[in-house]
Amino acid sequence: MLNLFLFVGLPYMAFIVCTVGIVYRYRRKGFTVSSLSSQFLEGKELFWGSVPFHIGILVVFFGHLTTFLVPRATLAWNSIPVRLLILEVTAFTFGLTVLIGLAALMYRRFTTPRVRAVTTGMDIVLEGLLLAQVVFGLWIALGYRWGASWFASDLSPYLWSLVKLSPETTAVFALPWVIKAHIVGAFTIVLIIPFTRLIHFFVAPLNYIARPYQQVIWNWDRRAIRDPGTAWSPTQPRNN
Amino acid sequence: MDVRSQISMVFHLDKCIGCHTCSIACKNIWTDRKGAEYMWWNNVETKPGTGYPSKWENQDIYKGGWEKDGDGIQLKGAGKAKGLGNIFHNPHLPVIDDYYEPFTYKYLNLIESPAGDDQPTARPISMITGEPMDIKMGPNWDDDLSGSPDYARNDPNLENLTPAERDAMFDLERMAFFYLPRICNHCLNPACVASCPSGAIYKRGEDGIVLINQSVCRGWRMCVTACPYKKAYYNWSTGKSEKCILCYPRIEAGHAPACMHSCVGRIRYLGVLLYDADQIERAASADDTEVVGRQMDMILDPFDPDVIAAAKANGVADSTIDAAQKSPVFRFVKTWKLALPLHPEFRTLPMLFYVPPLLPVMASVKSVDNSTQAEKMNETAKYWPDNWLYDTTTKSMFGTIDDARFPLQYMANLFSAGDTKEVADRLKKLMAVRLHRRQVTVGDVQPEAVAAALESTDLTPQTADDIYYLTSLAKFDDRFVIPAAHREQAIELMEFAGDVKGNTGFGFKAGTAKRGP
Numbered sequence: 012m013l014n015l016f017l018f019v020g021l022p023y024m025a026f027i028v029c030t031v032g033i034v035y036r037y038r039r040k041g042f043t044v045s046s047l048s049s050q051f052l053e054g055k056e057l058f059w060g061s062v063p064f065h066i067g068i069l070v071v072f073f074g075h076l077t078t079f080l081v082p083r084a085t086l087a088w089n090s091i092p093v094r095l096l097i098l099e100v101t102a103f104t105f106g107l108t109v110l111i112g113l114a115a116l117m118y119r120r121f122t123t124p125r126v127r128a129v130t131t132g133m134d135i136v137l138e139g140l141l142l143a144q145v146v147f148g149l150w151i152a153l154g155y156r157w158g159a160s161w162f163a164s165d166l167s168p169y170l171w172s173l174v175k176l177s178p179e180t181t182a183v184f185a186l187p188w189v190i191k192a193h194i195v196g197a198f199t200i201v202l203i204i205p206f207t208r209l210i211h212f213f214v215a216p217l218n219y220i221a222r223p224y225q226q227v228i229w230n231w232d233r234r235a236i237r238d239p240g241t242a243w244s245p246t247q248p249r250n251n
Numbered sequence: 252m253d254v255r256s257q258i259s260m261v262f263h264l265d266k267c268i269g270c271h272t273c274s275i276a277c278k279n280i281w282t283d284r285k286g287a288e289y290m291w292w293n294n295v296e297t298k299p300g301t302g303y304p305s306k307w308e309n310q311d312i313y314k315g316g317w318e319k320d321g322d323g324i325q326l327k328g329a330g331k332a333k334g335l336g337n338i339f340h341n342p343h344l345p346v347i348d349d350y351y352e353p354f355t356y357k358y359l360n361l362i363e364s365p366a367g368d369d370q371p372t373a374r375p376i377s378m379i380t381g382e383p384m385d386i387k388m389g390p391n392w393d394d395d396l397s398g399s400p401d402y403a404r405n406d407p408n409l410e411n412l413t414p415a416e417r418d419a420m421f422d423l424e425r426m427a428f429f430y431l432p433r434i435c436n437h438c439l440n441p442a443c444v445a446s447c448p449s450g451a452i453y454k455r456g457e458d459g460i461v462l463i464n465q466s467v468c469r470g471w472r473m474c475v476t477a478c479p480y481k482k483a484y485y486n487w488s489t490g491k492s493e494k495c496i497l498c499y500p501r502i503e504a505g506h507a508p509a510c511m512h513s514c515v516g517r518i519r520y521l522g523v524l525l526y527d528a529d530q531i532e533r534a535a536s537a538d539d540t541e542v543v544g545r546q547m548d549m550i551l552d553p554f555d556p557d558v559i560a561a562a563k564a565n566g567v568a569d570s571t572i573d574a575a576q577k578s579p580v581f582r583f584v585k586t587w588k589l590a591l592p593l594h595p596e597f598r599t600l601p602m603l604f605y606v607p608p609l610l611p612v613m614a615s616v617k618s619v620d621n622s623t624q625a626e627k628m629n630e631t632a633k634y635w636p637d638n639w640l641y642d643t644t645t646k647s648m649f650g651t652i653d654d655a656r657f658p659l660q661y662m663a664n665l666f667s668a669g670d671t672k673e674v675a676d677r678l679k680k681l682m683a684v685r686l687h688r689r690q691v692t693v694g695d696v697q698p699e700a701v702a703a704a705l706e707s708t709d710l711t712p713q714t715a716d717d718i719y720y721l722t723s724l725a726k727f728d729d730r731f732v733i734p735a736a737h738r739e740q741a742i743e744l745m746e747f748a749g750d751v752k753g754n755t756g757f758g759f760k761a762g763t764a765k766r767g768p
Contacts, residue, residue: 042465045468045470045490046469046470047470048470048472049487050341050344050346050472051345051346051472051475051485051487052346052379053346057340058340058342061339062339062340064339124380125377125380127380128380129488214449214469216338216448216469216471219331219448219450220335222450224330224444224445225440225445226452226453227453227455227456228454228455228456229455229456229457230455230456230457230738
């Protein structure tokens with residue numbers, strides 16, 4: 012029963028809460044949608060935390076995403092041992108990068124009074140959750156080889172079955188508890204995205220790449236000012 | 252010709268007494284909030300000095316503004332590649348210690364301390380952490396401290412001054428300083444707008460005020476780096492950037508901005524300039540020596556029929572054109588050519604202009620032999636090594652400008668990208684006006700000499716009187732010519748005001764474009 016909740020109920024709940032939560036927060040509390048940077052209060056230690064953490068987690072996240080989206084291609088890639096090894100070593104390296112970065116960030120947060128002043132309870136919950144998630148991930152990579160292959164053959168079908176609304180849970184129920192914890196941790200993180208600073212990656216400034224540098228906004232249509240002669244006319248003004 | 256209107260400002264530095272009333276007016280209205288305690292959208296600096304944040308003019312440290320890149324320009328420390336590349340950690344972001352850590356005092360100690368042998372004290376506590384702290388810096392920490400080794404000698408504008416010139420500036424008893432009030436320049440080529448990854452910063456088309464949309468800002472902080480004047484500030488509590496809004500709610504209601512309204516020395520002028528937006532790129536990418544001239548070329552004559560026609564075709568309101576014709580800023584900047592932008596070499600085309608200060612320049616100090624004079628003095632006075640003469644005579648006309656105790660190069664580094672001629676021209680005009688008025692009111696100057704001075708600076712007695720009037724006697728409405736904001740046009744974009752005319756209060760609701768039928 013617990014298994015059913017964790018691997019069927021929780022993922023759907025996480026998805027729904029995350030979607031509704033993000034839309035709600037963006038529309039109703041748009042002012043809070045950011046990561047509340049603390050670099051202005053402490054800029055040096057942040058470098059050794061923020062940069063490895065972000066780069067590492069992006070690589071690891073997209074690695075997981077790729078394996079989920081194209082399991083067959085991943086398996087085909089892994090069919091040659093050297094390529095599998097390259098993939099695993101790369102993933103593990105960036106996993107370690109995340110761990111180092113996160114540890115540096117947490118150390119900074121707990122030891123810098125100024126950063127503590129802008130820390131919320133949710134920040135600490137999130138950092139704890141992420142830390143557990145990274146530690147479990149590295150543990151799995153070391154202890155249950157080779158994740159890149161069995162993720163593609165066992166977990167990817169399970170996740171796709173969730174997407175197709177007909178959950179196939181046999182394979183997941185049989186997994187060791189560490190892997191189960193890692194999966195539950197992932198769904199929990201998705202669940203709490205709208206309530207944490209994690210929401211900032213939904214507003215990643217990608218549109219900056221395409222837009223012109225300067226922005227001018229006109230409050231009214233300057234090329235179609237209303238003709239003063241029409242002030243009393245019953246028709247709509249030209250700029251309407 | 253793409254004619255646009257810009258609300259711009261002139262600060263007359265000869266009149267600034269450094270009272271900081273402007274800063275307080277601004278602080279009380281806008282930045283007396285959590286996270287904004289350290290911000291001074293308007294601040295007044297003592298020059299020479301390091302300013303706020305410390306050494307803000309040194310772009311080797313802060314990487315603000317634009318730099319030449321071949322024929323064009325690029326942002327020095329931000330932009331698409333650099334900004335997004337540094338999105339996880341911006342190496343050029345100033346931290347709060349570059350400004351100062353905001354503090355208050357634990358006043359309750361004075362009341363609640365138990366009786367004892369010692370006086371209770373109100374310890375300083377940080378407004379960020381709430382913990383006791385040692386105050387290292389505060390607002391106006393270097394106020395009036397010119398000449399001090401920590402501040403004045405670290406002024407970035409001392410670059411390319413000779414050691415002799417520097418020593419002369421800081422010689423005790425010869426030392427001079429002036430005040431430099433600063434607000435956002437509401438630039439024509441704003442680096443903050445260009446650097447904003449979220450696209451939250453924009454320039455208002457109607458009046459050129461640069462604003463940050465607080466609901467779109469995601470706190471990437473690139474504007475703080477990009478603004479070479481360090482006039483975009485990061486609110487550490489809300490996680491958003493904030494900046495001077497030129498009191499736009501006041502401007503739209505026809506009031507002068509708070510800093511200008513409250514200015515005790517009446518140094519501030521505000522009015523409309525019409526400019527040609529097609530020339531922005533040409534001016535911003537000019538060589539250092541040409542950037543001032545090209546910026547001046549962009550500013551159009553509001554009396555020129557062609558300009559008026561182009562402005563009307565571009566939707567500039569008649570009332571705005573009228574305000575441009577009455578604009579005190581246009582007269583200072585273009586007609587009389589008395590004002591210059593601050594650090595034009597940052598290439599943001601700032602629209603706040605300064606009349607450079609004549610006062611520290613006007614007198615010169617000469618070395619003289621006072622030994623015979625000293626012989627006559629009593630024993631104590633003899634030991635005063637008084638071998639200089641503070642010379643304020645106007646006999647030599649412009650002699651004192653070239654021979655100033657305040658090197659022209661210093662002024663040029665501030666106001667004309669190092670070109671001393673631009674600054675000298677303006678100072679000579681100011682001097683000629685003084686000579687002219689001296690002749691009118693006191694009459695102890697040779698009329699021929701005054702006439703020669705006026706002629707050499709392209710002034711007529713009438714113009715000199717106009718300058719004198721706008722400088723010294725101008726009334727409130729002469730100093731602030733604020734065009735109507737025409738927000739009614741904005742309303743009519745959304746609904747037809749005629750629909751509800753005569754209906755208000757009676758419950759009839761006609762359909763509007765926004766609400767539907």
